[in-house]
Amino acid sequence: MALIDLSEVFFQYEGQTEEDGAVRGVSFGVNKGEWLSIIGHNGSGKSTLIKLLNGLYLPTSGEVKVEGISSAAEDRIWELRKKVGMIFQNPDNQLVATVVEEDVAFGLENLGVPPLEIQGRVKNALEKVRMGEFAKHAPHHLSGGQKQRVAIAGILAMEPEVLLMDEPTAMLDPSGRKEVLDTVLRLHEEQGITVVHVTHFMEEALAADRVLCMDEGKIALSGSPREVFLNIGGLHALGLEVPPMAELSLRLRKKGLRIPETVMSIEEMTEALCQLKSAI
Amino acid sequence: MLGDITLGQFFPGDSPVHRVDPRMKLLLTALYICLTFLVKDFIGYGLLLALLLFCTLLSGLKLKFMLRSLKPILMIILFTFFLNMFFAKGDRVLFAWRFIVITEESLYFAAFMALRLVFLILGTSLLTLTTSPIALTDGLERVLKPLKLVRFPVHELSMMMTIALRFIPTLLEETDKIMKAQAARGADFDTGNLLQRAKAMVPLLVPLFISAFRRADELAIAMEARCYRGGEGRTRMKILRLQAVDYLALLLFLALLAAELLRQRLL
Numbered sequence: 001m002a003l004i005d006l007s008e009v010f011f012q013y014e015g016q017t018e019e020d021g022a023v024r025g026v027s028f029g030v031n032k033g034e035w036l037s038i039i040g041h042n043g044s045g046k047s048t049l050i051k052l053l054n055g056l057y058l059p060t061s062g063e064v065k066v067e068g069i070s071s072a073a074e075d076r077i078w079e080l081r082k083k084v085g086m087i088f089q090n091p092d093n094q095l096v097a098t099v100v101e102e103d104v105a106f107g108l109e110n111l112g113v114p115p116l117e118i119q120g121r122v123k124n125a126l127e128k129v130r131m132g133e134f135a136k137h138a139p140h141h142l143s144g145g146q147k148q149r150v151a152i153a154g155i156l157a158m159e160p161e162v163l164l165m166d167e168p169t170a171m172l173d174p175s176g177r178k179e180v181l182d183t184v185l186r187l188h189e190e191q192g193i194t195v196v197h198v199t200h201f202m203e204e205a206l207a208a209d210r211v212l213c214m215d216e217g218k219i220a221l222s223g224s225p226r227e228v229f230l231n232i233g234g235l236h237a238l239g240l241e242v243p244p245m246a247e248l249s250l251r252l253r254k255k256g257l258r259i260p261e262t263v264m265s266i267e268e269m270t271e272a273l274c275q276l277k278s279a280i
Numbered sequence: 281m282l283g284d285i286t287l288g289q290f291f292p293g294d295s296p297v298h299r300v301d302p303r304m305k306l307l308l309t310a311l312y313i314c315l316t317f318l319v320k321d322f323i324g325y326g327l328l329l330a331l332l333l334f335c336t337l338l339s340g341l342k343l344k345f346m347l348r349s350l351k352p353i354l355m356i357i358l359f360t361f362f363l364n365m366f367f368a369k370g371d372r373v374l375f376a377w378r379f380i381v382i383t384e385e386s387l388y389f390a391a392f393m394a395l396r397l398v399f400l401i402l403g404t405s406l407l408t409l410t411t412s413p414i415a416l417t418d419g420l421e422r423v424l425k426p427l428k429l430v431r432f433p434v435h436e437l438s439m440m441m442t443i444a445l446r447f448i449p450t451l452l453e454e455t456d457k458i459m460k461a462q463a464a465r466g467a468d469f470d471t472g473n474l475l476q477r478a479k480a481m482v483p484l485l486v487p488l489f490i491s492a493f494r495r496a497d498e499l500a501i502a503m504e505a506r507c508y509r510g511g512e513g514r515t516r517m518k519i520l521r522l523q524a525v526d527y528l529a530l531l532l533f534l535a536l537l538a539a540e541l542l543r544q545r546l547l
């Protein structure tokens with residue numbers, strides 16, 4: 001059984017009808033230990049969808065289940081939210097406390113964990129995102145990437161099953177983006193944490209096990225990153241860019257160069273080109 | 281241009297005064313305020329002065345910082361002083377001109393009242409100078425806890441204070457950014473009469489308010505996602521436990537209070 005299960009989920013904001021709702025009949029599962037990326041153009045319903053996964057929004061119809069708990073079960077909503085942690089886009093607007101370690105403790109305090117255990121788990125979580133030395137710092141003195149890592153630590157401390165991230169790097173500079181993505185990648189590999197990652201940077205989606213592409217509140221494409229990104233015509237039709245290297249390799253192929261279809265990243269492209277060169 | 285506004289006046293340190301538990305400090309400040317109102321003569325003020333000097337020296341704060349805290353209310357102190365000097369009743373006239381009459385008693389009374397204000401401010405400043413706003417909020421929440429019985433929203437209040445402390449620097453930064461952006465488009469915040477300047481603030485305040493509301497909205501969602509559901513069933517990471525220094529401080533303050541009361545009885 002999948003960790004998170006969505007069946008025929010619809011969601012409409014006030015004034016929307018079923019036909020123009022933000023989410024229109026979405027069904028999929030998130031498996032334990034996988035990294036799922038959700039892409040799609042602005043307004044395609046990604047943020048709405050991800051907020052349905054931890055019960056911040058409740059489906060207008062259909063059902064979302066996390067380990068068998070329905071998000072509509074009011075008496076178990078906190079149990080569900082403990083299992084499904086969430087990181088938001090704006091690093092500033094999700095940190096509550098004036099000191100880093102207090103902020104990481106916030107979720108645990110809400111869960112009623114005993115003080116000594118909180119202290120241990122906070123320290124541990126900060127180490128995991130490599131922010132241990134900043135434990136006593138004020139959040140507003142940190143960089144955007146560091147703030148996001150603190151936010152991740154705050155979720156990790158709660159020991160969730162899944163980490164949801166809604167464009168966590170959209171407001172960061174390139175180095176902050178790399179810092180945050182590397183942190184989550186490491187946690188995914190070392191701790192096997194399940195990740196659902198909404199992004200509009202196609203290169204970031206390359207790291208995923210599976211990619212869902214949203215359009216008009218529906219899942220338009222899905223599959224492994226390679227399957228999705230090789231469908232260049234399909235992506236263009238949805239108003240999405242293709243990762244630059246995938247696009248380049250397609251154009252080179254059209255010119256008759258023998259670049260493998262699987263080339264998606266700069267490293268792979270470099271390697272493919274070097275091989276071509278040495279073959280000459 | 282707004283970057284140099286510091287929040288509160290906390291002076292970090294590791295002195296015995298800094299180390300006193302925030303709850304105890306709040307209690308001691310309350311005792312100190314009682315003492316200020318109990319004092320009936322200048323000898324009593326001498327006692328208060330000795331206590332303040334002792335604590336200040338112990339805290340490692342410069343006297344300058346203590347005195348600086350008087351600056352914002354200097355006008356009020358002077359106003360109190362002159363008001364009392366001119367209008368308090370008395371017999372032994374020192375100076376009289378038309379309706380202005382200054383007597384020995386009124387002078388004494390004016391000085392006494394002004395000093396009371398000075399001592400109140402100095403004492404509370406010592407509290408805020410040696411206690412971080414976070415510790416203060418934390419202490420306040422725990423001291424006020426009994427008020428929960430009468431449905432006073434203690435936890436909500438302290439959560440509000442924490443969030444305010446967290447977001448004031450962020451909002452100041454944002455104000456600064458908007459001001460610069462508007463200035464780059466030719467807005468002028470510094471010249472013109474009061475009305476013109478107030479008008480110039482509108483394009484500053486509107487985006488600031490919109491952004492503050494958006495932030496509040498997003499923060500509320502983020503808090504909910506992290507299982508926040510009010511103070512019920514909540515624990516805290518920090519354990520506050522009273523130490524020797526807390527009991528010593530309490531003893532000192534109680535002894536002084538007793539001494540002053542005894543002195544007033546005997547004399």
Ligand SMILES: Nc1ncnc2c1ncn2[C@@H]1O[C@H](COP(=O)(O)OP(=O)(O)O)[C@@H](O)[C@H]1O
Pocket residue numbers: 013014021022040041042043044045046047048049
């Ligand atoms: N709070 C809201 N109230 C009403 N409509 C909304 C709200 N948030 C989003 N929408 C609408 O729902 C649709 C999906 O939005 P969203 O989930 O934010 O998309 P994405 O995150 O992919 O950009 C959009 O048409 C958007 O205008």
Ligand SMILES: [Mg+2]
Pocket residue numbers: 046047048167
């Ligand atoms: Mg979005």
